[in-house]
Amino acid sequence: MAEKQIVSRLTAQVERLIEDHRRISADCRALVTERDGLAAENRALQQRLRELDARVKSIELGQGLSGNSGDRERARLRVNSLLREVDKCIAMLDKAE
Numbered sequence: 001m002a003e004k005q006i007v008s009r010l011t012a013q014v015e016r017l018i019e020d021h022r023r024i025s026a027d028c029r030a031l032v033t034e035r036d037g038l039a040a041e042n043r044a045l046q047q048r049l050r051e052l053d054a055r056v057k058s059i060e061l062g063q064g065l066s067g068n069s070g071d072r073e074r075a076r077l078r079v080n081s082l083l084r085e086v087d088k089c090i091a092m093l094d095k096a097e
Contacts, residue, residue, distance in 0.1 A: 061078050 057078065061075050063075075
C-alpha cells in the first residue's frame with residue numbers, strides 16, 4: 001500500500017516537472033523571438049541614427065559656409081576632418097594594393 005502511494009506521488013511530481021518544463025520552454029521560445037525582433041529594431045534605429053547624424057553634419061557644413069565667422073570656423077574644421085578621413089581611406093587603399 002505504501003509503495004503505491006510513493007509511486008503515485010512520484011508520478012504526480014514527474015508530471016508536474018514535465019508540465020513546468022513545457023511551460024518554461026514555451027516562455028524561452030517567446031523570449032528568443034522577442035529578442036530577435038528587438039535586435040532587428042535596434043539595428044534599424046542605429047542605421048537611422050547614422051543617417052540623421054550624417055544629415056546634421058551636412059546641414060552644419062552648409063550653414064557654416066553661408067553663415068557668420070564662428071560658423072565658418074566650424075565648417076573649416078569639418079572640411080579638414082573630412083579631408084583627413086579621405087586621406088586615411090586613400091592610404092588604406094594603397095596598402096591593400
